[in-house]
Amino acid sequence: MEFCDNCGTLVPAGREIGECEQCGAELDLTDKKPPQTDGGATTPTPSTKLEELPTTSSGSVKKEDAMEWLENRERPSSAELRQAVLEKPNDFTGSTFPTDISTVRLTGDPQFIETVAGLFTWIVGMEDYSRRVEINLKETEDKETGEQTGNYALYLSVAERG
Structure with a gap:
């Protein structure tokens, strides 16, 4: 799924260039790269600070690290919120x-x-x-x-x- 970088509206499948139907922003999705694959399986690469946080043996993030991470979050734009869902x-x-x-x-x-x-x-x-x-x-x-x-x-x- 692809979303307009300006307003976060879902872009119809197959559309790579043109205008967003919602806000009129220019769309150019041709530079978006698909995930790297390794023998048919997607290779996960950390793309967020959350994924980089150290965890305990039970998988929890220590409170100190979690508090610092939370404190450093910026307010997301409408487009970022929609794209994250x-x-x-x-x-x-x-x-x-x-x-x-x-x-x-x-x-x-x-x-x-x-x-x-x-x-x-x-x-x-x-x-x-x-x-x-x-x-x-x-x-x-x-x-x-x-x-x-x-x-x-x-x-x-x-x-x-x-």
């Missing part, structure tokens, strides 16, 4: 947890959820003819008693339309 394929079943499908999960009291959810309003704009936004917002339940907790969970993701 990996959609759930239309025929997908099962848990998304072990996959690279992009999902936002927030849990907490109503004030926290309502405040932080404002950071994700851009996801609503991703819904179009080829994608749909999946949203699940519900009050959480105590697993032991089955009673409502007064806290909420918000799950957001983007999926291909069927």
